[in-house]
Amino acid sequence: MKRRSFVKSTLLTGVTATVLPAMSYATETAPKTAEYYELRVYSLKSPEQQKLVENFLKDTAIPALNRLGVKHVGVFTEMKPESQTRLFVLIQFNSLAHFSSVTESFDTDAQLQTKGAAYLNAPAASPAYERIESSLLKAFVHMPHLEAPENKARIFELRQYQSATEAAGKKKIEMFNDQGEIDVFKRLGFKPVFWGETVIGPQRPNLTYMITFDDMEAKSAHWKAFGSDPEWKKISAVPEYADALLVNKITSTMLVPTAYSQI
Incomplete structure (x- = not known):
């Protein structure tokens, strides 16, 4: 096994490879149930690392994933990084199998191992990246499939709602699935890409979603409309759905897609 194998670099792969049977991707090309997503965050310390990881993703990993039935792989950089940007990678899967x-x-895949050797076999003294943080997410029932936006210049907002307990997290998901909150986002033109519950990963319990805008001005206008929307006010006014009960931290990360991103 190669030390920097793309698929053994996270706990997720080891867990699922142990508990799930191998299946041909050919049987998975027509998803009938909720999708799963892997959200990877690469921590980098230099432009050289970023170039190495991006070249691997663009030239080797994404083409291989597409051959195996993965329809969309999104790769994003931070809009305003504090230092060297992190890379965010969103991979769509039809199911756990x-x-x-x-x-x-x-x-x-011998071809992949050879073509991606610079990344996969980077020496310890000059690693391809500092660390990978990876989460496995299950799509919400009310939006079971990823919806890639129109291929044009856009910005993306990745939001995560963390809850103090599993019960609170499930109740927040209920707002999106059963009370129409996702429909409010769609009606107001937020162009959501996905909603997912983190089933494996850090900062659980949490839910994560991605929305997209033409620019920062459009972002401000959309969120202003959301806050004053009568249907949203009706949903959020229900005492059992108060954010003070269900959410104890919200994070928002503004992202820009790379030129080769499929989202």
């Missing part, structure tokens, strides 16, 4: 079969295939 699809995730398992794809990750196992990476280990046996």
Whole structure:
């Protein structure tokens, strides 16, 4: 096993490879149930690391994932990084079995191992990245499939709502799935990409979603409209859905897609 294998660099792969049977991706090309997403965050310390990781993603990993039935791979940089930008990678899977079969295939793909050797076998003294933080998310019932926006200049907002307890987290998800909150976002033109519950990953319990705008001015206008929307006010006024009960931290990260991003 190669030390920097793309598929063994996270706990997620080891867990699912153990508990799920391998399946041919050919049986997974028509998703009928909620999708799963892997959200990766690469921490980098230099432009050289960023170039190495991006070249691997663009030239090797994304083409291989597409061959294995992954329809969309999004790669984003931070709009305003505090230092060297982090890379955010969103990978769409049709199911858990699809995730398992794809990750196992990476280990046996000789062409990928050869083409991606600079990344996969980077020496310890000059690593390809500092660390990967990875989460596995299950799509919400009310938006079970990723919706890629129109391919034009856009900005993306990645939001995460953390809850103090699992019960509170489930109740917040209920607002989106059962009370129409997702529909409010869509009606107001937020162009949501996905909603997902983190089933494996840090800062649990949490839910994560991605929305997109033409620019920062459009972002401000959309959120202003959301805050004054009568339907949203009706939903949020229900005592059991008060944010003070369900959410104890919200993070927002503004992202820009790379030129080769499929989202």
